Amino acid sequence: MLTADILSAPSSSGSLKSRLFGNKYKQQLKSPPQQIYALASETCKWSAVLKEIIDNSELLRHERKLTPILGLLLVHDFLLSRKGIALPVSHGLRAAVERHKARLTSELTRARLRRKAASIDVLRELVTIESLGEARLYPRWVRVNTLKTALQEQLDTTFRDFTRVSSVRDVITGSTTGKLLYVDEHVPNLLALSPTFEITKTHAYTSGAIILQDKASCFPAYLLDPRPEDGDVIDSCSAPGNKTTHVAAILKSRSPAREECARKVYAFEKDQHRARTLNKMVNLAGAQAITQMSLGQDFLKVNPDAPTYKNVGALLLDPSCSGSGIIGRDVMPTIHLPEQPGTTPATTKNMNGKRKREENDSQEGRQKQILVDDDGQELVVSSEKEMKARLEALSSFQLTLLLHAFTFPVARRVTYSTCSVYAEENEHVVLKALQSDIAVKQGWRIMARDTQVEGMRSWPVRGSPEASGGDREIAEACIRSYKDDGRGVMGFFVAGFVRDAGSIAEQNGDFTKSESRTAEVKGTKEHRIHVVEDPAVRNGSGARPKDISSESNSSGAGESDRESNDDDEEWDGFTD
Numbered sequence: 131m132l133t134a135d136i137l138s139a140p141s142s143s144g145s146l147k148s149r150l151f152g153n154k155y156k157q158q159l160k161s162p163p164q165q166i167y168a169l170a171s172e173t174c175k176w177s178a179v180l181k182e183i184i185d186n187s188e189l190l191r192h193e194r195k196l197t198p199i200l201g202l203l204l205v206h207d208f209l210l211s212r213k214g215i216a217l218p219v220s221h222g223l224r225a226a227v228e229r230h231k232a233r234l235t236s237e238l239t240r241a242r243l244r245r246k247a248a249s250i251d252v253l254r255e256l257v258t259i260e261s262l263g264e265a266r267l268y269p270r271w272v273r274v275n276t277l278k279t280a281l282q283e284q285l286d287t288t289f290r291d292f293t294r295v296s297s298v299r300d301v302i303t304g305s306t307t308g309k310l311l312y313v314d315e316h317v318p319n320l321l322a323l324s325p326t327f328e329i330t331k332t333h334a335y336t337s338g339a340i341i342l343q344d345k346a347s348c349f350p351a352y353l354l355d356p357r358p359e360d361g362d363v364i365d366s367c368s369a370p371g372n373k374t375t376h377v378a379a380i381l382k383s384r385s386p387a388r389e390e391c392a393r394k395v396y397a398f399e400k401d402q403h404r405a406r407t408l409n410k411m412v413n414l415a416g417a418q419a420i421t422q423m424s425l426g427q428d429f430l431k432v433n434p435d436a437p438t439y440k441n442v443g444a445l446l447l448d449p450s451c452s453g454s455g456i457i458g459r460d461v462m463p464t465i466h467l468p469e470q471p472g473t474t475p476a477t478t479k480n481m482n483g484k485r486k487r488e489e490n491d492s493q494e495g496r497q498k499q500i501l502v503d504d505d506g507q508e509l510v511v512s513s514e515k516e517m518k519a520r521l522e523a524l525s526s527f528q529l530t531l532l533l534h535a536f537t538f539p540v541a542r543r544v545t546y547s548t549c550s551v552y553a554e555e556n557e558h559v560v561l562k563a564l565q566s567d568i569a570v571k572q573g574w575r576i577m578a579r580d581t582q583v584e585g586m587r588s589w590p591v592r593g594s595p596e597a598s599g600g601d602r603e604i605a606e607a608c609i610r611s612y613k614d615d616g617r618g619v620m621g622f623f624v625a626g627f628v629r630d631a632g633s634i635a636e637q638n639g640d641f642t643k644s645e646s647r648t649a650e651v652k653g654t655k656e657h658r659i660h661v662v663e664d665p666a667v668r669n670g671s672g673a674r675p676k677d678i679s680s681e682s683n684s685s686g687a688g689e690s691d692r693e694s695n696d697d698d699e700e701w702d703g704f705t706d
């Protein structure tokens with residue numbers, strides 16, 4: 131019955147996933163949250179059909195102890211679950227449904243025929259497509275996890291009966307049989323699948339051989355392109371771990387065959403709860419040998435001069451953001467409630483707004499926007515002014531993190547990304563970072579388009595020249611995606627920053643400017659780096675990490691508006 135409570139909780143209780151996997155209901159759950167999630171989301175998915183069946187059979191009029199939500203859950207199990215209602219035969223609620231077997235079954239047949247579905251299986255497919263909502267216009271992006279398998283191996287096994295098509299558009303507009311596949315032309319080891327295919331039921335998915343990850347979310351690790359001479363990598367904001375495991379796979383693919391990968395990914399995640407998800411994902415993906423996790427660790431409090439990070443040449447920064455580019459794949463579907471006798475006619479309830487959405491606030495004649503944080507909690511922004519303040523706070527926090535990344539002594543590559551569409555969190559942060567004292571003094575510049583890894587160079591959607599202050603080179607260097615342009619990806623932004631050997635050597639008091647990147651990162655020079663006593667002097671900026679950290683606290687944006695979606699939407703690891 132707890133499932134009914136969780137379903138009826140107000141939308142401010144967050145997404146279904148955060149309700150189930152969060153702390154509030156945890157102690158009370160008798161079954162694994164994955165199981166309850168599957169039951170609750172299936173019930174929502176079928177609720178339009180079930181409402182018809184329950185209303186037409188007048189079940190709630192005959193059985194007064196059934197609430198509309200209980201009615202949905204029990205009738206769902208009775209008619210559609212292989213195991214039937216999971217209650218003892220003698221249980222009153224089970225009996226209340228089962229004694230209407232004939233009526234309920236014939237109403238199911240009528241509902242099926244009204245939808246012109248020749249069989250229950252066809253009806254299932256129709257209901258699945260319908261329930262995808264906005265997401266049916268997007269493929270299911272699947273990253274083949276090369277830590278565990280290979281692209282060809284997956285094409286020959288998990289996807290052997292799929293039809294290969296020649297574009298993402300074909301996947302989206304193709305038949306609804308659920309078996310179309312496109313091998314992406316930009317990001318290696320990435321596939322686009324028909325959205326209705328139940329990928330989470332495959333062994334490849336449950337074993338971590340494939341990972342659900344939107345194409346755009348694969349851009350940062352791919353753009354970072356950490357080569358052997360770049361040494362170790364930091365993922366500063368890691369949970370749930372899509373990009374951490376991606377970058378780990380890239381490191382491994384570049385280590386000599388049959389040798390252990392000597393390089394490390396240092397993964398930080400400030401939030402304890404999300405850190406647990408990161409830990410699970412890293413282990414499931416087989417990235418634990420390469421990844422050193424600091425669970426619950428605030429990246430801003432990490433000392434760049436600590437000996438542990440002396441070989442860190444590349445950093446990936448994917449901080450919390452407004453989440454305005456997220457596609458509502460895992461938005462809790464609308465639940466259609468049966469009519470309860472004696473109350474006003476039935477409601478159609480939207481269970482939550484997992485991503486930003488707009489509602490018309492008729493009283494005040496203005497738009498309300500709902501932003502969603504990393505854990506799916508909603509933040510209602512009811513005026514332009516509030517929105518502006520929120521974006522300002524977020525972008526100041528994002529900039530602080532980025533500048534902290536710039537201070538790692540031998541760092542030479544940094545990527546900065548958000549799943550936001552707002553210039554304030556994207557191009558504006560890039561411009562401010564480039565103009566900062568730290569960037570100027572340490573020689574950081576934008577990673578120009580023509581120096582980017584091939585797939586990113588050829589990706590056609592670039593930054594906005596206007597938002598880049600009219601600087602075309604910066605706009606071209608920035609990579610964007612928009613969720614409604616037919617390319618089948620979420621709204622996203624990523625930019626890369628680089629600095630050359632000379633700047634690093636100069637910054638660290640070494641004017642030999644060795645041409646060998648490996649020698650600089652792995653060689654003796656670091657010993658010299660670590661005898662530098664005063665990081666503020668070394669950075670030449672006066673801005674020490676702890677100053678930056680306190681700046682961030684005052685920004686009020688340390689917590690994000692961005693989805694766990696990166697966890698819920700892209701990686702559903704333990705939810706099915």
Ligand SMILES: C[S@@+](CC[C@H](N)C(=O)[O-])C[C@H]1O[C@@H](n2cnc3c(N)ncnc32)[C@H](O)[C@@H]1O
Pocket residue numbers: 347366367368369370371372373374398399400401404427428429430448449450451504688692696697
């Ligand atoms: C957008 S999510 C990251 C998604 C992740 N990169 C992925 O691809 O799966 C941002 C994460 O950064 C974490 N975070 C925010 N501020 C942080 C900080 N100062 N240090 C470490 N983690 C932080 C949030 O808790 C959240 O889990």
